[in-house]
Amino acid sequence: MKNIIEEVNFRIKRDGEDLAIAVAQDFKTNEVLMVAFINAEALEKTLRTGKMHYFSTSRKKIWLKGESSRHYQLVREILIDCDGDALLFKVDQQDAACHEGYYSCFFRKIENGQIKVVGKRIFDPKDVYG
Amino acid sequence: MKNIIEEVNFRIKRDGEDLAIAVAQDFKTNEVLMVAFINAEALEKTLRTGKMHYFSTSRKKIWLKGESSRHYQLVREILIDCDGDALLFKVDQQDAACHEGYYSCFFRKIENGQIKVVGKRIFDPKDVYG
Numbered sequence: 001m002k003n004i005i006e007e008v009n010f011r012i013k014r015d016g017e018d019l020a021i022a023v024a025q026d027f028k029t030n031e032v033l034m035v036a037f038i039n040a041e042a043l044e045k046t047l048r049t050g051k052m053h054y055f056s057t058s059r060k061k062i063w064l065k066g067e068s069s070r071h072y073q074l075v076r077e078i079l080i081d082c083d084g085d086a087l088l089f090k091v092d093q094q095d096a097a098c099h100e101g102y103y104s105c106f107f108r109k110i111e112n113g114q115i116k117v118v119g120k121r122i123f124d125p126k127d128v129y130g
Numbered sequence: 131m132k133n134i135i136e137e138v139n140f141r142i143k144r145d146g147e148d149l150a151i152a153v154a155q156d157f158k159t160n161e162v163l164m165v166a167f168i169n170a171e172a173l174e175k176t177l178r179t180g181k182m183h184y185f186s187t188s189r190k191k192i193w194l195k196g197e198s199s200r201h202y203q204l205v206r207e208i209l210i211d212c213d214g215d216a217l218l219f220k221v222d223q224q225d226a227a228c229h230e231g232y233y234s235c236f237f238r239k240i241e242n243g244q245i246k247v248v249g250k251r252i253f254d255p256k257d258v259y260g
Contacts, residue, residue: 003243007245012144023153023162023165025160025162030155030159030162032160034211035153078241079236079239079240080236080240081165082228082229082232082235083235086235086236088162088236105211105212106216106218109207109209110209111208113133113134118209
């Protein structure tokens with residue numbers, strides 16, 4: 001596991017952290033669910049537990065996806081890109097990925113200079129986050 | 131078009147540039163092709179030409195994907211995530227996305243502590259880049 005982590009190029013520096021980009025994708029449909037950052041410790045926890053952990057650049061800490069919502073992302077497959085600074089996680093998304101209640105964080109489409117909601121709302125954030 | 135660009139949160143600061151994350155995905159299969167950075171000017175050029183432009187953090191300049199290889203990415207759909215700092219481009223990939231000759235830059239899988247090539251090689255980089 002340690003060797004794998006050494007293969008990743010955590011080249012994005014932010015607040016003293018060395019980060020790579022993590023993309024989560026639905027393992028069945030290939031729908032992209034979210035994009036966030038990951039550091040070595042979050043990757044180690046992800047590999048060990050099988051649940052996605054990210055590094056939150058706003059809260060400046062490791063973040064188990066689903067820690068408050070229980071909307072975990074169960075990892076099914078991991079791919080690494082050519083220069084090693086981005087990881088693609090194919091996941092089994094529990095309930096929905098977006099804190100706004102949509103299945104994917106990419107629930108808005110840009111079309112003809114407008115932004116319109118195209119995603120399906122799965123839950124009401126008030127019910128989950130209080 | 132200007133309004134759309136103002137909706138994007140170019141919050142990743144790097145070498146004086148304000149960047150967002152750009153994910154390119156095959157518009158037919160949803161296969162993720164690559165992840166890179168984009169700035170306002172690259173996004174404006176992408177919207178205007180219909181061809182993906184990124185901001186290269188290594189070369190520190192706008193980069194028309196395919197400018198040397200002619201492996202352009204023709205934009206079919208654009209999605210924006212909940213906090214506006216990541217864009218998802220569904221594209222019609224000409225030939226292949228990866229400079230190493232694979233269709234996707236995510237041509238390597240991490241499995242049981244090993245990295246193995248799972249992608250299909252479409253071209254020999256020597257033939258394209260000389």
